[in-house]
Structure formats: C-alpha cells, structure tokens
Amino acid sequence: MTEKQTSEHRTTPVNTEFRKPVLGDGAAVCDLIRNCPPLDVNSCYCYFLLCSHFAGTSVVAESGDAITGFISAYLEPAAPDTVFVWQVAVDESQRGTGLAGRMLDAIVSRTECAGVRWLETTVSPSNRASRRLFERFAERHGARLEERPFLEAAHFGDSGHEAEPLLRIGPLGGA
Secondary structure (H helix, E strand, C coil): CCCCCCHHHCCCCCCEEEECCCHHHHHHHHHHHHCCCCCCCCCHHHHHHHHHHCHHHCEEEEECCEEEEEEEEEEECCEEEEEEEEEEEECHHHCCCCHHHHHHHHHHCCHHHCCCCEEEEECCCCCHHHHHHHHHHHHHCCCEEEEEEEECHHHHHHHCCCCEEEEEEECCCCC
C-alpha cells in the first residue's frame, strides 16, 4: 500500500500493473487527465485514438481496477528513432511515488521502442515537477538533456498559455 507520510516517502503500490492502453480505456484516461491540472484536456475521442492507435508507445498504470497513471507518446514519423512524450498524468493519490518515472521506463523498454535513441517532450517553465521527472529520467539512463525553443506563448494565441520549450534526452540505449 501507499504510505501516507510525505510525497517523497510514498511508494508505488506493489499491485500496480503497467500495460498498453486499449480503446476501452479512453474514457477513464480522459477523466484522469481532467483531474490532473494543469494538463490540457483534449476530447475523449482524442484519448480513444491515443489508447488504440498509439498503444504501443503509450502506457497505463492500473492499481486494482483503477487507472492511476497514463502517458501518451508516439514515434515521430520523420524521426523513428525519437519517441515524443505528449502527456503524463498521475492520479493525485500516486504523486510522489515514482510512478511517472516507472511508466517512462516501461515505454522505452518496449519492443516498439527498440530503435529509439531519443526522447522528446515539451514542458512549460512553471511545471517544475514535470521538468524534474525528465531530468531524473535522463540521469537514470546516463543521457544528456538539452533544451531548445519550440512552442512560444504566441503560438497559443490569447489563451495565456506559457511557452513550451522542447526537451531532448539521449542518446538512449547506451549509444
């Protein structure tokens, strides 16, 4: 069971399963994202597509019959050696347990990612927890983390959305 002390002392429940999502997970994933501000909530249809078309590079964390985590990711069409992580969502009850890092590791260890040398994502400057997740991933994999401009605030129009710099981690796989 999860310890109820501080978030730094929590552990992922032993019965957490990491698996490929399936179409039927779409609604539960949509609900999870909705409960994980500041994540942008997309349509449920989008999550149905992610859970089916991108199942090989996405992951669901399930404890009992509840989805407690989800990462959507895909291989970049023009760069099949790069997996792009789109959204990382962890149920509030599991934050601080290392669940997100374990989900990332599950994705890059899959056969679908056998040729992956790079992991890319975007993280807004104010999202320190997400930034730290990817810094720790790079450390665990002995990889460099480089940041470069990608989506500027102006790309989002008048929405007030922050810029989203690109984080590039690699090379992965001991290369």
